[in-house]
Amino acid sequence: MKRFNIKPILFFGVALILASCTKEVEKPEAKNSPKANALEVSEGAAGTVVSITGSDLGGMKSIMFEKDSVFAPFNPVFNNDNAVVFRVPDDASGGVQNIVLTNSLNKQVAVSYTVLALPTITSVSNYNFVANTEITITGNNLNEVTSVGLTGTTATATIVSKTKKSMVVTMPATDVNSATLTITNSTGPTVTNQVFVNLDKAYKIFTEGFNNGFEIASWGPASVSTEFAKTGTTSFKAGYNKGQWSADGFANWNGIAAMPEYKFMSFWVKGASLPYTLYVVGDQREGGYGNSDTSVPIQIPANVWTYFKIPMETLQLWKKGGPFKQIGFFIKGPDAQDEAFYFDDIIFIK
Numbered sequence: 001m002k003r004f005n006i007k008p009i010l011f012f013g014v015a016l017i018l019a020s021c022t023k024e025v026e027k028p029e030a031k032n033s034p035k036a037n038a039l040e041v042s043e044g045a046a047g048t049v050v051s052i053t054g055s056d057l058g059g060m061k062s063i064m065f066e067k068d069s070v071f072a073p074f075n076p077v078f079n080n081d082n083a084v085v086f087r088v089p090d091d092a093s094g095g096v097q098n099i100v101l102t103n104s105l106n107k108q109v110a111v112s113y114t115v116l117a118l119p120t121i122t123s124v125s126n127y128n129f130v131a132n133t134e135i136t137i138t139g140n141n142l143n144e145v146t147s148v149g150l151t152g153t154t155a156t157a158t159i160v161s162k163t164k165k166s167m168v169v170t171m172p173a174t175d176v177n178s179a180t181l182t183i184t185n186s187t188g189p190t191v192t193n194q195v196f197v198n199l200d201k202a203y204k205i206f207t208e209g210f211n212n213g214f215e216i217a218s219w220g221p222a223s224v225s226t227e228f229a230k231t232g233t234t235s236f237k238a239g240y241n242k243g244q245w246s247a248d249g250f251a252n253w254n255g256i257a258a259m260p261e262y263k264f265m266s267f268w269v270k271g272a273s274l275p276y277t278l279y280v281v282g283d284q285r286e287g288g289y290g291n292s293d294t295s296v297p298i299q300i301p302a303n304v305w306t307y308f309k310i311p312m313e314t315l316q317l318w319k320k321g322g323p324f325k326q327i328g329f330f331i332k333g334p335d336a337q338d339e340a341f342y343f344d345d346i347i348f349i350k
Contacts (some may be wrong), residue, residue, distance in 0.1 A: 012146035028058025028081045030103035036111045043114035046090045052101065052111055053083045059103045060084055065115065067097040068164075069158050090113060093164065094141050094187045117141040118190045119183045127266070127307055128197050128231055128345045131173035135159065135294070136195075137183075142167040144186050150179040151191055157181070177350045179200040199231075202350035203262055205250055205327070208232045217251030217326055220244065230268040230305050230344040238341045246290045247281055249328015250346075258318040262348040266309040271300045280310065280333050282317050284324035291330055298329075300341065312348070 005015045005281075036054035044050065055263040058081045065070040070093060070190060074086035084101060094117025098110040102169040118141060135157075142166040148157040153176055157169040182189050204211035209224060216222050229235045230337035240247035269278075287293025296306055317324045329341070 008221060010041045027076065028107045030059025030107065031056035031081075032105060032107055034101065034103060034107055036109045038099070039111055039113065042112060043116055044088055045116040045118075046088050046092060048084065048088045050088060050099070050113070051083055051100070052083045054109070055082065057081055057084055057101070057103075057109070059105070060101050061104050062102045064100045064102070065089065065092045065097060065113070066100055066110075067095060067115070071294075072099075072240075079090070084219040091140070091164075094144060094185060110240070115341070116187050117185070118187050119145055119185050120190065121183070121192045121194060124192075124194050124196075126231060127194060127309075128199050128266040129173065129201075130199050133171045133229070133231075135169055135171060137167045137169065137181075138165065139167075140165060140185070141185060142183075145183055146186070147184045149182045149184075150174055150176060150196075151182045152176075171196070174198060175201075179274060197266065197347070197349055199345070199347065201350065203259065205346040205348075206236050206343065207345055207347070208234050210211040210250070212256075213252045213254060215252075217328065218248035219246035220248050220249045225342065228270050228342045230270070232344075234276045234317065235270070235342040235344040236346070237328060238343060239337050240334055240341075242334055242336070242338050245330070245332055247290060247328045247330040249281070249326060251326045253324030253325055257323045258262075259348065261350055263312055264309050264349040265312065265315055266307070266349055267346040268305050268307055268344045269298070269300050270305050270342040270344075272334070272341055273302060274334075274336065274339075275302050276300050276331060276339070276341075278329040278341070280315060281326075281328055281330045282324050283326040284318050284320045284322055285316055286319045289326045289328065291332075293330065294332075305344075309349075 034056045036052050038284045039236050060079050072086045072089045078085040092115045094115050096114045099113045100110045102108045121139040123138045142162050155172040155174040157171050160168040178195050205214050207329050220241055225235055225237035277297050279294045281289050281293050283289040
C-alpha cells in the first residue's frame with residue numbers, strides 16, 4: 001500500500017491559518033484634502049447616529065461638535081476613506097453648529113448640523129412656592145432657556161441665572177393651586193414632570209409655624225426649631241428617645257371636618273443620623289393615633305431633606321367618620337440612640 005506523509009501538509013495548513021489570523025486589516029490613511037458631503041439628515045438629538053460621507057476621510061482622530069467644543073467618541077472601525085459613523089454625544093449643546101472632523105495630519109473638514117436638545121429636568125430644590133420664591137432647577141440644556149412659565153397659565157417665572165446644568169428662577173404670583181413648568185429653549189418647549197405647589201392655596205398645618213389652629217401633640221420632645229429649614233427659617237423638630245416607641249405630631253382639638261377637595265398631603269423631612277422608617281398616624285384613621293398603625297410607612301434617608309406627597313385616599317384621615325384631631329409620625333424605636341427629624345411645609349393640596 002502506498003503511504004502519504006501528511007505532516008508537511010498539516011503544518012503548511014496551520015501556518016496559513018495563523019498567518020491569516022495575525023494579518024492586520026489595513027486602515028485608511030489620513031489625506032491632505034478630506035472632503036465631506038452635505039448631510040441628508042442634518043439634525044438630531046443625543047444618541048442619534050450620524051453618517052458623514054465624502055472622500056479622503058480616513059485616519060480621523062477626533063470629531064467635535066463646535067458649540068462648547070463637545071467631542072463625540074467613535075470607533076475607528078467605522079471610519080474609512082468614504083465615511084465616518086458616530087453618535088451625537090449626550091452632552092452636545094443644542095442649536096445649529098459645525099461638526100469638525102480632524103485627521104492625524106491635523107487636516108479638518110466641517111459639516112453643518114443642528115443638535116436638538118430640549119431642556120431636561122432631573123431635580124428641583126423645592127416643590128413649594130409663594131411669589132418671589134427662588135427655586136434651583138437641575139438638569140441639562142438649560143443655558144439657552146428663554147422662558148419658564150406655569151403650564152396652562154400666562155404666569156412666567158423670572159430667570160435669575162442659568163448654566164447648561166442648572167438654572168435659578170423666581171416664581172411668580174399666581175392663583176393656581178399647583179402647576180408644572182413649561183421650559184423653552186431654542187429647540188422647543190418641555191413640560192416638567194415635577195408639580196409645583198402654591199403654598200398660598202394649600203391647607204397648612206405647619207409652614208413657618210403652626211396654622212389653622214394646630215399645635216404640638218407629641219409623646220417625645222418636640223418644638224419649633226430654627227436649626228434647619230427647607231422653606232423660610234423654621235421647621236418642626238420631632239424628637240424620639242432611644243428605645244421608646246412613640247408618636248410626634250400635631251393636634252387641633254376642635255377637630256377638622258372632612259375636606260374631600262384636598263387630594264394630597266405633602267411635607268419635607270430632614271432625616272436623622274441613620275435611615276429610619278416612620279409611619280403616618282391619625283386618631284380617625286382605622287389604626288388610630290399610636291403605636292399599632294404601620295399601614296402608611298415613609299422611608300427617610302439619613303441627614304438629607306426628602307419630599308413626600310401622599311394621596312389622601314391612602315391616608316384615610318376620616319376613616320372612623322368623625323373630624324380628625326391628631327395627625328403625626330410614629331417610630332419603632334429608635335434602638336441605637338436618641339434621634340431628631342425636622343419637618344417643614346406640612347400641607348394638604350387640592
